[in-house]
Amino acid sequence: MRIVTYNVADLREWEKQAKWKEDQTMAERLERLRGDIVCLQETHVQQKDVPRSTACPPGWHSFWSFCPQKVKGSSIHGSAVFVKEDVVVPVKAEEGLTEAKALSSLKKANSTATTADLIGGYAQDLQLRGDPNSFESEGRTIVLELGNIILFACYAPFEGISNGPKKAEKLTKKLDYFDTLEARIRIARAAGKEVIVLGDLNAHASTDDSHNAAFRAKQEGAPFMSHPPRRWLQSLVGPNGLLIDSTRHFHPGSKMFSCWGDKVTTRKLDTMGNRVDYILTSPGLQPWLKDGGIQHHMLGSDHAPVFLDLHEQIEIDGVKVKLWDVLNPGRRMTNPSPPPPALAATHWTQFAPEVNGRSTSNGFFAAFRPITASTSRKSSASTTTSTVNASRSSSSAQSGKKSSSGASSSSTSTSLARSSSSSLKTNTSSPSVKGKKRSRNDEMLDLTVDTDDEEVQVASGSSAPQVKRKGAGRVSSQMKKSKTGSLASTQEGEKKTKRNKTA
Structure with a gap:
């Protein structure tokens, strides 16, 4: 299975660039990326502007987060995640990192939604420097529950390079975003969930991720990696960190760039670039990592796609474990696909079918809403078994301390083969991050751009484009x-x- 993250720097402009213009449908573009889960950042669109062919490609479910703000008449920020339904259908999906944002967006999609429909695991009393709405309202985060894995698709704020009047305000927003994200990662790990964090993080994990680290250090008057966002990311993926930098895992010690500030011309792969696009995984997923890298030669944006390949099957303690079972607990390959969560684009009222010439998106016909995945799966949640589960490892006992990645990998990988993942709610403490005070958090996981930039070509797969029937x-x-x-x-x-x- 392949996971791809890609900052397209305006979805509509990207579709017009180079090879992407040759592909007539979104399904064809996704096939060209060869991803089974494709996460896009900087979509720069509003919901009303997204056609059905883009939002609902045949065989895919998509989830979107929009930013209502505009600059010079154009939308900014925004993100989307596309998931191949024959690979995995998310159990739950939500927008944002906080409970307030997740619940409000879910209620817009399904007015009967409650906190029981949320993924959970929020840091209720995290002391932030600013207002979380400053980043939650900008379409930056989509969270999916994929079996025993929580995927965070992120587009982190950018504080700017020059020392402008708003730099301090933007830096505060960025650090608040990272603190909120880290809190959710820690709570998910304490509950035994595996985690994937990916997207444009607008930060560097090491000096090897920037072509001008020395110049930037001189400009800032401090060591390059002492900058708070870089220090946070380096700590997150360090030797004893919460997560593994999967791309660096396959290319240790090499210069790697994913952003050049140039959409069209030939890129100098070893110079003049920065790596700000990452796919990070929890140590328990390390045995599943097969390959990873940057598709440098895919033009169309000032960023390049970053990919991670996972094994379809591994052996743990003599037991063969299939990735399908990890992602789809209780679902057989021969079973029909369950309906996607309420946040999926297929449920958008603008795509509602018509009954007797009247749209079902309003009035009386609005009662005929499609059922949501979370509702359809409640009855089977208690009997569903999986090859993965919440292992109560040392991460919950240590609270805020970061455990050894090697030990975590061993204990969690063993639990992947032996445990079941059924619905439960557990009380744990909300760990402290960066010395900030946090109170205990009783809610746990339910286990059933600013045009922001910090400064391998693949073969096109077959697809089934939509055919316009002439003469109908x-x-x-x-x-x-x-x-x-x-x-x-x-x-x-x-x-x-x-x-x-x-x-």
Whole structure:
């Protein structure tokens, strides 16, 4: 299975660039990326501007987060996640990192939604420097529950390079975003969940991730990695960190860049670039890592796609474990796909079918809403078994301390083969991050750009593009005429029979 993250720097402009323009549908573009889960950042669109062909490609479910703000008439920020339904259908999906944002967006999609429909695991009393709405309202985060894995698709704020008047405000927003994200990662790990964090993080994990680290250090008057966002990311993926930098895992010690500030011309892969696009995984997923890298030669944006390949099957303690079972607990490959969560684009009211010429998106017909995945799965949640579960490892006991990645990998990997993942709610403490005070958090996981930038070409897969049927109206008209003529001849025959009988 392949996971891809890609900052497209305006979805509509990206679709016009180079090879992407040759592909007539979104499904074809996704096939070109060869991803089974594709996460996009900087979509720069509003919901009303997204056509059905883009939001609902055949065989895919998509989840979107929009930013209502505009600059010079154009939308900014925004993100989307596309998931192949024959690979995995998320159990739950939500927008944002905080409970307030997740619940409000879910209620817009399904007015009957409650906290029970949320993924959970929020840091209720995290002391932030600013207002979380400053980043929660900008379409930056989509969270998916994929079996025993929580995926965070992120587009982190950018504080700017020059020392402008708003730099301090933007830096505060960025650090608040990272603190909120880290809190959710820690709570998920304490509950035994595996975690994938990916997207444009607008930070560097090491000096090897920037072509001008020395110049930036001189400009900032401090060591390059002492900058708070970089220090946070380096600590997150360090030797004893919470997560593994999967791309660096396959390319240790090499210069790697994913952003060049140039959409079209040939990129100098070893110079003039920065790596700000990451796919990070929890140590328990390390045995599943197969390959990872940057698709440098895919032009169309100032960023390049970053990918991670996972094994379809691994052996743990002599037991064969399939990735399908990890992602789809209780679902067989031969079973029909369950309906996606309420946040999926297929449930958007603008795509609601018409009944007797009237849209079902409003009025009386609004009652005929499609059922949501979370609702359809409640009855089977208690009996569903999986090859993965919440292992109560040392991370919950240590609270805020970061455990050794090697030990975590061993204990969690063993639990992948032996445990089941059924619905439960557990009380744990909300760990402290960066010395900030946090109170205990009783709610746990339910286990059932600013145009922001910090300064391998693949083969196109086959797809089934939508075909516009020409002449459909003409065929319909001919059929109508045929029916009319047939009716007329029948009536004429009845009249003749009646006249004969009279005679």
